[in-house]
Amino acid sequence: MAALVLRRFAAMLAVLFGLAVIVFVLQAVIPSDPARAMVGASASKEAVEAKRHELGYDQPLPAQFADYMGRLAQGDLQSSLRTRNEVVEDLRAFAPATFELAFAAMFLAAIGGLGLGLLLAGGGRAGKGIRLLLIGGASIPAFLTGLLLIVVFYSWLGWLPASGRVGDNFVVPDGPTNFLVIDSILNGTPDLTIDALQHLLLPAITLALLPTLAIARTLATSLDAVQKEDYVRTARAKGLKERTVLLKHALRNASGPALTMGGLQVGLMLGSIVVVERIFAWPGIGLYIDQSIAYSDFPAICGATLLLGATYVFLNFLVDLAQAWADPRIRTV
Amino acid sequence: MSTVTPDAPPTTGLTEGALPVEGPGAPAAAKVPGATSKLWRGRRPITPGALSGDTVWHALIPFFVLSFVILVAPVFAPYGSTDVTSAGALHAPTSGAWFGTDEIGRDVFSRVLIGMRVSWFSALGVIFLGTIIGGLIGAVAGAFGGKLDMVLMRITDLFLSLPAPVLAIAVVAAMGPSLRNTLIALSIVWWPWYARIVRGEVRALAARPHTEAARLAGVSRTRLVLKHLLPGAMAPVIVTMSLDVGNLILALAGLSFIGLGAPPPAPELGAMSARGLQYLFGHPWVPIAPAAAVALLALAANLLGDSINRRLDQRTTR
Amino acid sequence: MTRRTLTLLGVLAVGALGAVGCGSAQKDASSTTASGDTQTLRIPYLADMSVPDPDVFYDIEGNAVILNQYEGLLKYKEGTLELAPNLAKSWKVSSDGLTYTFTLQDGVTFHDGSKMTCNSVKAAFQRRLDVDQAPAYMLKDVKSMTCDGNELTITLKSKVQPFLHYMASSWGPKVIGPEAIKENAGKDYGQTWLQTHGDGTGPYKLTSFKRGSSYVLTRNDDYWGTPANFQKVVISITPDMGTQRLKLEKGDFDAILHGFPASELESLPDNITVDKQDSLLRLILYVNSNKAPFNDPAVRAGLGSTIDIDQLVEQGYSDTAEPAKGVYPPGLLPGEPALPYKVDTAKAKAAADKAKTKKITLGYSADESGVQRRVGELLQAQLKTAGYDVTIKEVQLPQVYGYIENLKDAPDLLLMTNTPDGAHPDLWARIMFYSTGGLNFLGAQNKQIDANLDEALSAPDDKANALYKQVAQEVIDDNQFFLLGDVKNVFVMSNSLGNVQNTPAYPWLIDLAAVKRGN
């Protein structure tokens, strides 16, 4: 197992390096001129040149790359053209909201996927119906889902807030985790917890919808396959209850593909986070990217890409380990 | 048991049979994986020649039909994508303009029809590009193996282990928003899938005795790859392709929704609904029509993909 | 997956749903308090502002945060373009126009409690020069500043016609608490600190600045003037106009101060009132005279008879804008020459036929309400009638700033909405039409204009006005700029708000100190 972890970890580092390279290449091909944008409209040519030099944009690419990697190593991502702030600082400010949202969504997707998957597995006629429903659900673009949810749950029912992360009559605690729900629980302010949860719910559902469906479908498929395995028959021959057979024998062995799918979906999730955060005015990295795009604030976009990319890579590292847990055979390979 | 003991030849699940003799009841084919107690493996026996070209094409027929419909639909569009109708701006749906007019006074119905064509064929374009690039790389890697395989697969894995949509966003943001760039970006992040699949299938098939038998039969390398390996990879690739169309349509819509798609006045569904959102309450048809069109396209694609999936392949987990 | 884990998940799920369930009940309560909380004014922003630092800030979105925290020596009188006292209760200008003497208000304190003195003002002005960002140009010609009690005397190197308007400008020099700056100076004159804090003399203080979510302004109870009516102003970043509207209708927002699509106004419910007010915002079409086809004056001239301004404004803005009458914003220069443009398809075609190429690009700067895209697309259609094949593309500000570097790659036509820094002809003409003007994005060159503006700068007022009129004529004849429309401020407000006041020179903004709940 240790060997496996080590191998996967090494692989992860390699991928992260690759990510850095890709982002650098992107940085090298941007059309608009960050230096000019930084010094602003009325600045003189000299000022621009100076800035360009300061940013090292006048050096040859290899030099720039070395410089870039160096700065990256020290966690320096340049400063945003828009906020005039260290991108790292900005990310630090925006990341927690996104992670809270993403984790909530993954959590929903996990339970939802698991529940639906079990419901779906082996279900003959009923399964068919649900399957069509899933396919239908999987076809709705995120922005539509989000908007409908707002209209229904905010405008019509008035159950849930439409946007933002917390009602503005609350004082937001800083730290320790910067996850509002958790912090508020730690600080023992239940009404803030509830408020935070309410704000969390709609965007989380919007974000979780597609992953839930994908996971459910995969799980159902592999459950059906596993149900036909000999060891499931063995389990039945032991006189176990169907439920026990399903949960103790089938589920774990079927979880592999579902886990992979889960990991995959996180990627798509991170993609649609921009749309969702924009619609729900969720103060996270997605919003940050959205605003940065509108301002073609490329250092910011690159920083965000690096962060999201790294997150994804790391999560999938965890997924790999989870799979090794689910299937001991992997460990020895 | 060492993993390298060659006494047990690796086999893919391909040894399914649909023979009169091999009905229920465990055949004595003890040491043949896949043939053991078929009853319990229970996979629907693949009908003879399940992997042969024609079955694939048959499965694809509805797809082609739909594509054709989408292709010619705009012919029936009453207006061009940029024509300004006499109805004026933001006119409610009428018998003349089924989906009303947008903020410029263009016929939303026409724009949606044309937009659907754009989205659909953009999606197909990305997929074909991805399949060609990925398929080629995968086939080469799979067929030749060794160092080449390793290098190619490392690159592929790198892309696979990064979040495609995020990457796409960055790429488009870098190259500047335009339909072309969006498609390029998506292709860049999409091909690795196909490389993986093709390579995997080819590797698996190459490990099967039939490949060795063919080699012993004195079959040339090219013929080996073309006739004995690639056809086997076809079904899974087709399945993945068909399942991807929906995803891509949504991905495209998402990108153009955040302003990374075709610039106006191109009738891009995502962009149309994004820019139309502000009219949602006064003139709902402006954003709803294109959004619904996206959902419709994706739905059609997913349903077709699903049916193709069930017809061609039970193993696909993607 | 063992049963244990499964049940755990189940419990958590139930927990989450439960929380929401009882939450939903709770929410109704909290939401009523939210909208019922009469002491808080809630307004949305479509995007984050750049920085709440008056010496760096040079955009429009965000001026609510700047102008309610900080004050200049002068301001514009409500609803007019007349200068009015602010931190300076009175002022004198020497006959040669080189020396300005401001008598400062007494008993003004900063938000940190320290007293405002003449020296605070000096320090603040000095800081603007030190920070040396875009707005610094307003003080570049200052020779010296001397304090005598509460009298500040500013001497200029040379006469600057609009100097007083600088003092009133939305981006003009503001007075920042010197103590606070000293404490948090760092290496950058306190720029870092001012990114999230503030210390001004205004009716509100900045009590929270959360990027991407919300900025909170709290009433300054020791305000030297009439204190604000609201106890708190909460500005929430809400990028989606649909969401903004919903929250406005629900009473979770009190007012949407800009970006609301004109076409949606009539679909608003009764509890919402719409208030359209003049502003200095202008819709302009830049013509790239540095490459074909528009390097040919004759071809440029043709545009005048191609563009149907009335249609653009009418359909683009409904009635939230007026077709432009003159080169200067209305009211800046009485008696300026009127714009002569008149649609004449024959002429238009004739001119277009002279064009080296009919394939042209039209850029428009991205704005949230998409109004400029709309106008752009309309314009595209109009140019088509003259035979032009127009590619239209959305451009971002940084790119626009970059055009000057390489005008050959810049679009042939550029559609922007600009506003002068203040209500003075020079403030408009200089940034727009001067060959090195900050907003002269497509590098329009016209010796005559430059000469006239330079001369006017130090000329006596009547002479100056004559020169400005000449400039106007030049602009019209040269066809490098087409003034299209005068854009209105559109304030969409819950009709629970009363005493809504605004100033044309301060775009997208109502007087947050004056506005109150109920009439």
Next chain:
Amino acid sequence: MTDTPVLDVQDLHVTFASPRGDVHAVRGASLRVMPGEVVGLVGESGSGKSVLGLTALGLLPAAPEPRIEGTAMLDGIDMVTAAEDERRARRGTYISAVFQDPMGSLNPSMRIGRQVAEAAGGATDEEVAQMLAATGIPEPEHKARAYPHELSGGLRQRVMIAMALSRHPRLIVADEPTTALDVTVQAKVLELLADAARERGVALLLVTHDLGVAARICDRIAVAYAGRIVEEGTCAQILSEPHHPYTVGLLASRPKLDGTIAGGDLPTLPGRPPDPRNPLAGCAFAPRCPAADTECAGPVPNHALGERRDECHHPGVLTRWPEGGPHAGRKDPILLKAPHPAQAPAMIPATPPDPAVVVRGAVRAFERPKPFPFAKRPEPFYAVKGVDLEVPHAGSVAIVGESGSGKSTLLRMIVGLLEPTEGEIELGPGAPPQMIFQDAGASLTPWMAIGKQIEERLIALDVPREERERRVLATLEAVGLPGEAATAVPRALSGGQRQRAAIARAIAVPPALLACDEPVSALDVSLAAQVLNLLCHLRETLDIALLFVTHDLAAARAVADEVVVMQQGEVVERAPTEQLFTDPQHPYTRELIAAVPDVTEVEVAA
């Protein structure tokens, strides 16, 4: 012994709905298992034997939906009709099972110990260890913490048995329990099962395709054919005086170690088992039966006399199967020898002809993967450790050994699929060697018509088109396949036909050496015999040398002049066939021979 049977199946019918018509898996089978009795249920694939076993367990799969008639009384309830709860209550406690493929039958992601404890309905680690120890698993405490894939096949099967015994059931259904195991292991596991059953007085229903296996441990044997029990009796009765011709044929076609018919043609059952979709009204075996007459089409009789039962219209009409049996190849495949460019030189008979292949000191190593990055490579794994071997021109050599002995690796090196790490392999003149694989289905390209695949060899030697077609058809006939087979894809053929097709491809251009890797281990006995005959026949007519890798000594004896015994990559014994079997030198050889389940021994035992 009480007289109430632990299992009493009466007139059982099981039918599966399938897209191409109903599959009548069991058609009125009756079987009784008395307490403590060991009953063998023997039959070929499609005989419905497994279905019967599963019905007793009440574990028939839900899909394809089975229709069941008749009764399977067990512990006072009918496993066919009883409620699922009742049936479940019986499983494990009253009736338990041991299945064929021990790898697939154990949960790969659950530790052995937990699985056993679960089967025991909860047990302490000590108890689990005891159970494992009781089935002869070494260091049980340690093994209990292992995962299935970490155990050898034999151990896994022992675990299965431990689980089956864990709740002291009255009856164990063992479905092909040893088929997937090596011969020596097979023998041990069989002993274990039998002993365990006898000691505990547990009845055992042994479902197998191998009469030999059944003969080894069973008190009674029931022979299943086409969904019916065609004959039933004590072990001795069945083996010594079979009543039903099918039983006779089954006994005959199984190669024996006493070498009565070694080298020559094995008697074979012609044709194939009937299509379970449209069963015959009368005796299902009639079409293949040499003694069949019009009567046989009538309703099957039921001659029952105590323990003895049969369903033959003419019981005992056949005492021994007609010598030889019909030839596989109908037409004299001599025309295949028509000279063609590549082979022409080889055709001038050299005297003495060069050997087909000579192997000198062949060694093959396989790299082991690094445990983790930057680790130093572990020692390579040596599959073949220096082997010398010679196959004379048109000779026949069998390499015998168990899995892991390196026999297949050696074979692959000889045909050129693997490069030897050391040593040299010298091929004789003539067309390059060809290979017959264990899994015929897998050795044919699934989506390519048989004809095309055969043709490819000719294309390789650019034989003109029309010539090619002629020879493809000729070759098919030579291996006893109809001409239509040329256009069929492998899936459309039966297991036996596929193997014939594979052989056809191999001999389309007769090679100097034909290497066969377990060519029949995947086939039913009768089919196996046919294929073996075919190979010998081709060897004679085309003077192809055969190199025959197998774990089945009987088969080896049937075809080989010389036998080579391999163990862990080395040759431990080599001798002319007769000598090796009559007078084995190496202990491992003796062990192997002893382990072979053989029907001849029983007469001695009985």
